Amino acid sequence: MFRKIKKENIVKIVEKLMKDYDVVAPVRNEKRFVFEKIKNPEKIVLDYDSTILPPKKFLLPSPEIMIRFDNDKITIPENNKKTIFFGIHPCDMNAINLLDKVEYDEYKDDYYIKKRENSVFVCVDCTKANEYCFCESMGSDKPEGYDVLLTDIGDYYFVETGSRKGEELVENGFFENVDKNEKIERKKNCKRKMNIENFDKILKQKFDDKIWEQLGDKCLGCGSCSFVCPTCYCYSVKDIVDLSLKKGERRRVWDSCLLVDFAKVAGGHNFREKRSARVKQRMYHKELYFFEKYNYSACVGCGRCIRECPVGIDVTDVISKIRGD
Amino acid sequence: MNIDIHHVTRVEGHGNLVVDVKNKKIKVEFQINEGTRLFEAFLRNRRYDEVTHLASRICAICSMSHTMSSLKSIENAMGIMVSEQTEKLRELAILGEHIQSHALHMYCLSLPDYFGFDSIISMSNKYLDEAKNGLMIKKLGNEIAETVAGRAVHQISAVVNGFTKIPSKEQMNKVLRHLKELRPSVLKTVELFSSLDYPDFERKTEYIALKKDDEYALYDGNIASSDGWNADVREWEGYATEQIVEYSNAKQGIRNGHGYMTGPLARINLNFDRLSGSTKDTMKEYGIRFPSYNPFHSNVARSIEVLHCFDTAINIIENNSFKKEKNECRIKVGDGYGANEAPRGTLYYHYKIDRKGIVTYANILTPTAQNLRNLEEDVNLFLKKILDSSKEKIIHNLEMLVRAYDPCISCSVH
């Protein structure tokens, strides 16, 4: 279904949606952007470059309560609130599609799936690629799996629906009909590129390359790269009790393979003792292991890890170096 | 008779009260054996924008005051005039500190004496409401400090020429709501502390506090004395000196060879007519009159100050809105002086800053150090009065007198 909506009507439509949904959308935060549960729709900024944390902060929140326990009684926190993700970029939408692969695998992640299925995704095509993103190289500039897609066409957003949910959403007065054949051009605007041709084979050969030692010397072990990555999903579980020691909750929090303890087991053995092995693990998991398991690279080229790494470790640069480009 | 109260409890820090009575001659030493920290030495060679966070570590309970006096002294040296908003926020922060510190003292350190318990925890078995009230007031004091300056103990966001972060409207409104909700508990506090049975003891001394024409001076003012003089903060070192005594790691403040008192009692004695109108009304209602020359009445003064702080804080929040401001500043050579009223009395800073912004000299007069000599003089006289009691009772009474000063020993040994 195709429609269009006047830009000034965005605030009104969000106001309306807020009656039935939690609306999550990008807003300005100091100099950057973040996704936030909207209280004031005026604050929404749709022509943003990228948010600090990706939408996973709502779908896989940290911390997330998994179980509440009180002596022998267990309860599972219920949250059936419907959420609209309003204004997420194609890369982030594609990242959610990738998270689906993990969370809907052999075992289902009930918490994720409940939220996922209670969500509506209104994508907005990206107009402001920053200097870090390379989604075109990863093929994730083309949005998939959205319910509604907005594309900036001047005073209007061009509206495409991708699902039944999306169609229901645009069936109201704010959306205007469009010429059936009106076509829109998507601007290609990524400045950064990454050559992924044969990268699986190349990565396999470069497992013992000296570049990993160099990166290991540089990496601060801060995990920022994985926390901001829209497809990094690793977590740790923690039991928290109150002073009675009998009552409490089991929570999960984001973890990162860059952190010292990630692969350390009881007794002290660390399966990834060296920082170089940890830097390598993240890149390999993104670019190769995920591919081996699910046939997709786990990187959507959003560029957040590059932007956020304090010491400038840059996956596109690493790949081009090991390619010998 | 020999009395050695080793490590006085329910005060902050380490001090022994040693008293020697021979032929009616009494020798009193408040031996402060807190480890020496030498702040005035290591603050040297630090940059102007580092010293404040270091200086706040002189004392946790009144870290906010150290923050403010330090900042004011730097700004004074570098010729920086802060914005009105910054002044308001700082004042609010100081109010928060007074609320917190006074509540801590009154309920956790002092009240157990009057109710016959060893701590607020044991006291709460019988006086749960009072204990809870006290803790809630204290918590709100901390909340104000945290909201305005980032953390209750050792502030974060208060920096030279402003704040790195301004509290949001929602945060401020929350504080306001809590202030209003808790005000009745403060009235109860005034009622409680004005009705306690304080030891009957008076000694008139010199009272010193900041003074301002139009308001009850806490954040700012001139230095003024009950002896009638009034001086700019810059001149303070000419009025009072610090003496090194061999038995105490804290220096003692001296004026004309005698001790003087600073702190809540001194402030109220000097400035009670500048308390907020509603506070004065409450005093009238409960028949509370100042000046008083009984050091134990410091507790009454504290309770009144808490009420005054509540009303002033409400007033500040209701009448101001706060926005982001620039807080850059230019380095300038200079001598700077800063003072404010910490919960225990006037706190004074003096820095010299060189052209690179490096501190080359630091002198800090803390309230407790200033009070120590006066405290010894009080102990001396008080002891004469109670000399006939049992030793146990004497010890207990002397401890109560020490506590009435709410000494902050780490401040005194900085």
Next chain:
Amino acid sequence: MKPGVGIFGFTGCAGCQLEILNLEDILLDLPSVVDIINFRMAKSENLDGPLDISFVEGSIMKYQVGELKKIRKNSKILVAIGSCACYGGVQYLQNFIEKPWKIVYNDKKMKYASPDTKSLSSYVKVDYSLPGCPIDKEEFVDFLKSVLLGRKPKMKSYPICVECKLRENDCLLEKGTICLGPVTVAGCNSKCPNNNYACEGCRGPVEEANISSQAELMKEKGIDPVDLIRRFRMFTSGAKEFQEAKA
């Protein structure tokens, strides 16, 4: 049997003890799970021991060593609380100043004088350390619960940035300030960066702190090496890693 707890203070600002008293919401419930046997700052009836857990604040002057050893002897578990106890604290800075005793006390010989201050572990075995200037009270409570449960308390092994990133603060390194978040152990919920103020490393170095990489980065950003070294010398200048930091 409830475990017996002692809370002691040596040389410091009493901020860590105060943070315990700042647990207003649960302070009065604590006696239901522990016996507070010694807490001189808050209590007038105090026993030396025996103690299951002692929390010790402050750095140690020579004349305090005996007292500290006594506490150690009386305690099953001894926990250093705060950066003074863990690293010597801010007063450790006197070691970097020439003749500090002359500056402050005009070289006068005094009864309790001892111009020398060290961490607890310089004198006794420390079982656990809760760093921070001051400690984080939530972390303290977590620690206490762990001990009560018989769970081995786990110190965090990741840096402040982890907590900071989750709060989506604008990274202060980008603004060209010296933020020690990447090399400082987490546990305060990135309080300073949350306030738009760069981490001063008050909690001390994190496991595997990559100090040379951060120093390299600061150099690239045009930070004066002297400023960087000073930053490493704030509240945990007694920590080996920070002391050895070269610009």
Next chain:
Amino acid sequence: MENSYIPNSAVINEVRNLTYDTKLFKLQFKDKNIQKNFDYKPGQFVEIGVFGYGEAPISITSSPSTKDYFELCIKNMGNVTNKLHQMKKNDMVYVRGPYGNSFPFDEVKNKDILFVAGGIGLAPLRSLINEMLAHRNEFGKIQALYGARTPEDMIFTDELEEWSKRIKVLTTVDKGDFRWKGNVGVVGTLLTNIKAETENAVAFVCGPPIMIKFVIQDIVKLGFRDENIITTLERKMQCGIGKCGHCNIGGKYVCTDGPVFTYKQIKELPEALQ
């Protein structure tokens, strides 16, 4: 939809000390139906938890033919395991599973079987050994080698005794004491004491990472083919169901794709034998 993270309560029926730091727990789900339908295969594990402490992956050591209970052999290593060690008969724990793949069973019928176990690694193999012994005539020659650090560290000594009546069992310790009269040396040294047919044979190797690494090398030298060397990998796990990411090696998750792997598979996995 079932929430995969919600455990079922199980009661401790019996706790037996196997060594100073290892105990055998006999467990039974509180809900009889769950217990009845609790089907597992040797090699699989469960996540056992105690609220307030967390969960730990533990191999099921009983053999599937035991229907009304299951057994876990647990070494005291950290928080959860320590808490479990303090628990007694009738205490309640929380269990989810079974998880993971399993040892090949039907596939290795009629073959000679060599077991090599080190330390706690005997626990998962015990399930398989007992299952094979229950179907003894369907397998060829079975031999079991077991090594522990010291005599005090040996688990299931009574069963080793029992087994030795039916199959060849050799034991060794890294470090003996004055009472120990048996072999001394790492378990790999026992391989020189046995005669093993390697053509139609399968070796099962289970133990600490370092032991696995060396024993596999020895077994390869004996002539076993890579696909006939079967082992288990150990990695940190928080979920057991392929979500938390901790046990990732290459394109695999130890929890769902393993923990059982052939050496052939392992060779394809980077840093598997770390």
